[in-house]
Amino acid sequence: MTQRTNLLDFTLAGLTAWLAARGEKPFRARQVFRWIHQRGVADFGAMTDLAKGLREKLEEHAEIRPPVIASEHRSADGTVKWLFDVGVGNGIETVFIPEEDRGTLCVSSQVGCALDCKFCSTGRQGFSRDLRMGEIVGQLWVANRRLKEMLAEGGTVRTPSTRTPAEGEGEARRAVTNVVMMGMGEPLNNFGPVVDAMTVMLDDHGYGLSRRRVTLSTSGVVPYIRKLKEALPVALAVSLHAPNDAIRSRIMPVNDAYPIAALLDACRDYLEAAPRDFITFEYVMLKGVNDAPDHARELAALLRSVPSKVNLIPFNPFPGSGFEGTEMERVRRFQKVLIDEGYVATIRKTRGGDIDAACGQLAGQVVNRMKPRAVRIHPPSPRI
Numbered sequence: 001m002t003q004r005t006n007l008l009d010f011t012l013a014g015l016t017a018w019l020a021a022r023g024e025k026p027f028r029a030r031q032v033f034r035w036i037h038q039r040g041v042a043d044f045g046a047m048t049d050l051a052k053g054l055r056e057k058l059e060e061h062a063e064i065r066p067p068v069i070a071s072e073h074r075s076a077d078g079t080v081k082w083l084f085d086v087g088v089g090n091g092i093e094t095v096f097i098p099e100e101d102r103g104t105l106c107v108s109s110q111v112g113c114a115l116d117c118k119f120c121s122t123g124r125q126g127f128s129r130d131l132r133m134g135e136i137v138g139q140l141w142v143a144n145r146r147l148k149e150m151l152a153e154g155g156t157v158r159t160p161s162t163r164t165p166a167e168g169e170g171e172a173r174r175a176v177t178n179v180v181m182m183g184m185g186e187p188l189n190n191f192g193p194v195v196d197a198m199t200v201m202l203d204d205h206g207y208g209l210s211r212r213r214v215t216l217s218t219s220g221v222v223p224y225i226r227k228l229k230e231a232l233p234v235a236l237a238v239s240l241h242a243p244n245d246a247i248r249s250r251i252m253p254v255n256d257a258y259p260i261a262a263l264l265d266a267c268r269d270y271l272e273a274a275p276r277d278f279i280t281f282e283y284v285m286l287k288g289v290n291d292a293p294d295h296a297r298e299l300a301a302l303l304r305s306v307p308s309k310v311n312l313i314p315f316n317p318f319p320g321s322g323f324e325g326t327e328m329e330r331v332r333r334f335q336k337v338l339i340d341e342g343y344v345a346t347i348r349k350t351r352g353g354d355i356d357a358a359c360g361q362l363a364g365q366v367v368n369r370m371k372p373r374a375v376r377i378h379p380p381s382p383r384i
C-alpha cells in the first residue's frame with residue numbers, strides 16, 4: 001500500500017496545489033485547512049461541510065498524521081512538557097508555558113542540534129536529523145488538542161485568562177497564543193521546513209498568529225538571518241551569551257564561522273523588516289565565564305548600535321555540563337548595569353524546572369549521527 005499524504009506537511013498554498021491536481025477548487029483547500037488547523041480535526045468524515053466525493057478522496061489518499069506523544073509531564077507551575085516519538089529511537093520535546101495573558105508554546109525544529117554550544121543539553125546530545133514541516137507544525141496541532149482535552153477534563157492545566165481578538169473563533173487554538181522556536185535544534189539550520197511551518201502558524205486560515213507572536217531564536221547563522229528577512233520576518237531572538245568574540249567562541253563554536261560583528265550587522269539589517277523595532281538578545285549567565293559587571297559594561301557598549309532588549313537567562317543545569325549558574329544577586333547586579341546604561345534588561349523566569357522543561361534542558365532522545373566534534377554550521381541543502 002502506498003503511504004497516504006500527510007496534510008500536516010502542507011502550507012495552504014501546498015494544499016491548494018495538491019487538491020487542484022485532484023480537480024478541486026481553491027476554496028475547498030481553505031475549508032480543509034481550517035478544519036485541520038483551526039478546529040484540530042483529524043477525521044475527514046467529521047468535516048461536515050465538504051462534499052461527499054471530496055471526503056472520500058481525502059480518506060483514500062490523505063491523512064493527518066501528527067507526531068506521536070510518548071510522554072506528557074505537568075509541572076507544579078502549570079507548564080506542560082511533551083516528548084514526541086519521531087521514529088527510530090528519536091524523540092523531541094515541546095513545552096507549553098501558561099501565563100496570565102498568554103500561552104506560549106516552545107517548539108523544536110531538529111532532533112538534537114549540531115552546533116554544540118557548551119552550555120546546552122540539546123547540543124550535548126549531538127544531532128540526528130531535521131524535522132519535517134508536519135512534525136514542526138504538528139507540535140502546535142497536538143498541543144492545542146491536548147490542552148483543550150485537559151481543559152475539558154477540568155484538570156490542573158492553566159491557559160491564559162485574557163484573549164486577544166487575533167485568536168478568533170477557534171476553541172482549541174486559543175490555548176496557544178504565542179510560539180517560540182526555542183525548543184531543540186537550530187531553526188535556521190532547517191530553514192525551509194521551519195519557514196513553511198511558521199507560514200501555517202501565521203495564516204489566517206491556519207492559526208492566525210501575528211508575526212509579533214511568533215519568535216525565532218537563533219544562535220546566529222548569519223546568512224539565514226538575512227534569508228529570513230526576505231522570507232518571513234517574524235520576531236527575532238539572538239543567543240548572544242557573551243560580550244566579546246573570545247568568550248563567545250569558547251562557549252559557542254558557531255561564533256568562529258559568524259563572529260559578533262557579522263552577527264550584529266545581520267541584526268541591524270533584519271530590523272528593517274522585523275515586526276518589532278528591537279532584537280531580543282539572550283544571555284545565559286554562566287558563573288565565572290560571562291557574568292562580571294565588566295562584562296555587562298562591555299555588552300552595553302557592544303549593543304549600542306542595535307536597538308536591543310536583553311533577556312538574561314539563569315543557567316539551567318544538567319548532568320555533566322561543567323558549568324554553574326550565576327547567583328541571583330549577581331544576575332541582578334549585571335541587570336542593573338545594563339539598565340543604568342539605558343537598556344531594557346529582563347531576567348527570564350525559570351519555568352517547568354521540576355520536569356526538566358526549562359531552557360536548555362530539553363534533551364529529548366537523540367540518536368546522534370554526527371562524527372565526534374563535527375560541528376555542522378551550514379545546513380546541507382538549503383531549500384529556499
Ligand code: SAH
Nearest residue numbers: 120182185186217218219239282316359360
Ligand atoms: N538553537 C536556538 C534555539 C534553541 S535554544 C538558539 O540557540 O537560540 C533556546 C535558548 O535556550 C537559547 O537562547 C539557548 O542559548 C538557551 N539555552 C541553552 N542551554 C541553556 C541552559 N543550559 N540554560 C539556560 N538557557 C540555555
Ligand code: SF4
Nearest residue numbers: 113115117120123219
Ligand atoms: Fe543548538 Fe541552540 Fe543548543 Fe546551541 S543553544 S546547541 S544552537 S539548540
